[in-house]
Amino acid sequence: MSSLRLATPDDLDRLMPLVAGFHAQQGIEHDEDTRRGAVQPLLEGSPHGAIWMIGPRVAPVGYIAVSFGWSIEFGGLDAFLDEFYVREKVRGRGMGGEALAALVRALSEQGVGAMHLEVEADNERAQQLYERIGFRSLDRYHLMTRAM
Secondary structure, rough: OOOOOOOOOHHHHEEEHEEEHHHHHHHHOOOHHHHHHHHHHHHHHOOOOOEEEOOOOOOOOOEEEEEEEEEEOOOOEEEEEHHHHHHHHHHHOHHHHHHHHHHHHHHHOOOOOOEEEHHHHHHHHHHHHHHHHOOOOOOOOOOOOOOO
């Protein structure tokens, strides 16, 4: 059974290597200061999002970062799964899926009407995990992004 808890400023030093690991895996090129600048407000209670740690407090194995928005289509508050990472050495044991399922339930209980995510088209393992938790592809949509 994995543990899931809301990250706080005290978790910053344990979280940053996990974020760096995810970014390296995904080819996201940011320096440490940029990462810290993006993460720190979420640990300090920003209304725009939050981060949850997966695993033991002293040695977390992963994290889930969520940003919040508003959707008329989905009835108000919605969430976007921004980053979801579990250390490679502990993947496949169910900890990540269990943590994500628990987070989805908790956010739903708090009034979040929908959670969105993006997954690489060829990452079948991740797609299967998300489908088991109840995520579905909305074929009528195509996510587009413009970096600012």
